[in-house]
Amino acid sequence: MKRVFRSLAGLAVFLLLWEGIVRAGLVRQEFLPPPSVVFATLFQLLGDVSFLRDVIATFLAWLIAVLISVAIAVPAGLLLGSIPGLRASTAVIIEFLRPIPVAALIPLILLLIGSGPDAKITLAVYASLWPIMFNTIYALGEIDPVLLETARACGTSKTRTLFSVALPHTAPFVFTGIRLSATIALIAVVSTEFLAGAELGIGNFILEASTGSTRFDLVLADTMVTGILGFAINGGLELLGRRLFRWNTADREAV
Amino acid sequence: MSAITLSGRVGRGVSSILRTWLLFIAILVLWEIVTRAAANTFFPPPSKIATTAAGLWFTGPAGHLFLTDTVFDNVFPSLGRTLGGWLIASVIGIAVGVLVGRSRTAMDYVGALFAFFRALPPPALIPIFIVLFGIGPGMQTGSIIFGAVWPVLLNTVDGVRSVDSVKVETARSFRTPKGYWLAMVVLPAAAPKIFAGLRLSLSISLLLMVVSELVGPPNGIGISLLQAQQAFDFPLMWSWLVLLGLLGYGFNAVFVAVERRALAWQPTGGRN
Numbered sequence: 001m002k003r004v005f006r007s008l009a010g011l012a013v014f015l016l017l018w019e020g021i022v023r024a025g026l027v028r029q030e031f032l033p034p035p036s037v038v039f040a041t042l043f044q045l046l047g048d049v050s051f052l053r054d055v056i057a058t059f060l061a062w063l064i065a066v067l068i069s070v071a072i073a074v075p076a077g078l079l080l081g082s083i084p085g086l087r088a089s090t091a092v093i094i095e096f097l098r099p100i101p102v103a104a105l106i107p108l109i110l111l112l113i114g115s116g117p118d119a120k121i122t123l124a125v126y127a128s129l130w131p132i133m134f135n136t137i138y139a140l141g142e143i144d145p146v147l148l149e150t151a152r153a154c155g156t157s158k159t160r161t162l163f164s165v166a167l168p169h170t171a172p173f174v175f176t177g178i179r180l181s182a183t184i185a186l187i188a189v190v191s192t193e194f195l196a197g198a199e200l201g202i203g204n205f206i207l208e209a210s211t212g213s214t215r216f217d218l219v220l221a222d223t224m225v226t227g228i229l230g231f232a233i234n235g236g237l238e239l240l241g242r243r244l245f246r247w248n249t250a251d252r253e254a255v
Numbered sequence: 256m257s258a259i260t261l262s263g264r265v266g267r268g269v270s271s272i273l274r275t276w277l278l279f280i281a282i283l284v285l286w287e288i289v290t291r292a293a294a295n296t297f298f299p300p301p302s303k304i305a306t307t308a309a310g311l312w313f314t315g316p317a318g319h320l321f322l323t324d325t326v327f328d329n330v331f332p333s334l335g336r337t338l339g340g341w342l343i344a345s346v347i348g349i350a351v352g353v354l355v356g357r358s359r360t361a362m363d364y365v366g367a368l369f370a371f372f373r374a375l376p377p378p379a380l381i382p383i384f385i386v387l388f389g390i391g392p393g394m395q396t397g398s399i400i401f402g403a404v405w406p407v408l409l410n411t412v413d414g415v416r417s418v419d420s421v422k423v424e425t426a427r428s429f430r431t432p433k434g435y436w437l438a439m440v441v442l443p444a445a446a447p448k449i450f451a452g453l454r455l456s457l458s459i460s461l462l463l464m465v466v467s468e469l470v471g472p473p474n475g476i477g478i479s480l481l482q483a484q485q486a487f488d489f490p491l492m493w494s495w496l497v498l499l500g501l502l503g504y505g506f507n508a509v510f511v512a513v514e515r516r517a518l519a520w521q522p523t524g525g526r527n
Binding site: 031088096097108 | 366383500
């Protein structure tokens with residue numbers, strides 16, 4: 001309880017500082033509106049149907065992207081993690097593809113599939129594949145050999161070993177990967193909307209508010225909604241992970 | 256690197272290099288054949304991309320090590336902003352992280368705020384940075400710093416807090432001076448976590464470099480990429496894309512090498 005109060009106190013001090021700086025005229029108010037204005041705009045926006053539609057569009061694109069990346073990255077990670085030869089021969093390609101910033105692919109994707117929802121989903125999938133895949137590979141390498149050997153000594157079949165030993169062991173790591181990817185996917189979706197100008201979405205809303213009418217209270221209120229969304233997604237997944245993997249004690253951070 | 260690969264390093268050197276690069280070369284050849292057969296303007300063959308890239312970057316005068324003006328005007332400024340922004344963010348992140356992490360209550364006050372800042376998608380803040388700093392290097396470096404600082408900061412807090420209590424008490428019973436204690440006990444113990452944060456920040460810096468240049472001239476890799484696309488010059492666009500891949504690969508390789516050296520004393524050998 002004490003922690004909650006302290007967090008709220010920290011938040012309050014930050015908002016007061018911000019309000020004070022703007023009111024004192026250190027920055028121009030139309031460029032950086034004070035929190036009182038931003039929060040008023042935020043509440044107004046929450047009643048605005050077209051804004052809510054933007055939020056839902058972004059959220060759906062995010063959800064689809066995360067599901068697709070899980071569907072691709074987990075099997076790929078299991079495959080690469082269990083066949084060392086395959087992993088060694090694909091390492092160069094993966095290490096080359098992984099660090100390409102997703103924003104750099106926007107021009108290419110725009111040409112190939114246009115600026116519809118599939119463009120932002122594709123880019124978000126590309127960006128969020130890697131943490132899930134690397135956590136899966138890492139987890140497979142960290143299985144206690146005693147467990148595997150015990151399974152073998154008991155004559156457990158390969159598929160049974162996969163489902164009863166390998167998958168339960170990797171699950172917490174994979175979940176951490178998914179949590180990291182969820183944040184990355186949200187950033188990728190919003191960035192694509194902002195840079196490529198989708199028809200719908202939070203990023204597109206920021207783009208319109210910052211170019212046409214230069215309403216920076218709208219931009220900030222919208223950024224706040226994105227931040228809250230990201231915060232809620234991350235916090236929710238963290239809680240879920242703690243719940244699902246209560247039996248696990250290993251340190252789950254790999255990336 | 257495990258002990259097995261170390262002992263067999265000399266004998267297997269050639270075959271492992273071959274195995275590592277074989278698939279890469281095979282895919283490159285396949286890509287060449289397929290793109291030549293398809294003759295799609297969006298996908299030029301790799302040989303064409305390579306010649307375009309070579310002409311773009313390596314046809315300068317000998318006095319400039321054969322680097323062209325494009326390299327000096329667009330590549331180096333981008334690199335400078337990326338690395339400069341990342342370094343500043345790292346220094347701020349580690350310093351604030353140590354301060355906040357060593358205090359018993361500070362994280363209670365600011366933890367939620369910092370976590371919220373980290374959750375903000377950095378590209379969404381670019382319009383604000385544009386009006387605050389104007390379009391140009393200030394805005395670009397500013398957004399890189401803002402995006403890159405949080406992973407370092409929060410990981411440093413995590414690392415600094417996880418110092419073994421035996422070490423803390425041993426240091427206290429020897430009355431270790433504060434500065435010495437910080438540099439010799441706390442920071443080394445937090446190093447693996449800090450390095451994990453630094454690595455994440457480096458890729459965020461690269462991403463934000465491109466994003467901030469896509470919206471803001473005057474120069475850089477991002478804006479060159481966009482201009483190539485708008486001019487429908489696809490070999491040129493691919494050259495810039497390949498450069499970004501190479502940069503990412505190079506940054507990562509150097510970083511991993513430094514991390515291995517710096518964390519060699521760790522039980523995990525700096526593998527995390």
